[in-house]
Amino acid sequence: MAAKKAKKPAAKKPAAKKPAAKKPAAKKPAAKKAAKKPAAKKPAAKRKPNAAFMKPLTPSPALAAVVGAAAMPRTEVTSKLWAYIKKNGLQDKVNKRNINADDKLKEVFGGKKVVSMFEMTKLVSKHLK
Numbered sequence: 417m418a419a420k421k422a423k424k425p426a427a428k429k430p431a432a433k434k435p436a437a438k439k440p441a442a443k444k445p446a447a448k449k450a451a452k453k454p455a456a457k458k459p460a461a462k463r464k465p466n467a468a469f470m471k472p473l474t475p476s477p478a479l480a481a482v483v484g485a486a487a488m489p490r491t492e493v494t495s496k497l498w499a500y501i502k503k504n505g506l507q508d509k510v511n512k513r514n515i516n517a518d519d520k521l522k523e524v525f526g527g528k529k530v531v532s533m534f535e536m537t538k539l540v541s542k543h544l545k
Contacts, residue, residue, distance in 0.1 A: 478523035479543035490544065497540065 472487040483496040501507055501515055508514035513532050517525050525531045525539050 473544040476543040476545070478520075479540065481520050482524060490541075493540065493544065494537065497536070 469491050470489050472489055473493070474487045475483055475485065475493065479493070482500050483493055488496075501521075504518060506516050506518060506521065508516055508530070513534070515521070515525075515531050515533060515536055517529055517531060522529065524543055525536070526542075528539075531539065
């Protein structure tokens with residue numbers, strides 16, 4: 417009988433080139449620039465302070481020994497407290513996040529000798545009415 421014929425590998429056809437799509441990317445940046453221009457022309461508005469921060473609060477006697485007895489906003493209490501800490505060198509030299517309390521601050525901090533600056537605001541808020 418006849419010998420088996422070897423199959424020839426099919427010749428690969430070159431892939432048909434896809435038509436080049438028009439790039440709409442040139443239009444997109446123009447649209448983005450147009451969107452940014454009105455925002456850039458708008459004058460920067462001043463920030464309004466939050467009314468809750470500006471409300472005068474009366475400090476407790478323990479806190480009044482450090483910041484004063486007059487009613488003042490929470491932001492001013494924090495500023496005066498930091499001024500007291502810096503004036504007396506109570507910020508830890510190695511870990512600047514910690515405050516080493518003196519006798520006046522120990523009362524405010526609930527008897528704790530070392531307090532982190534983040535914990536300090538929580539403890540001080542208990543002394544404001």
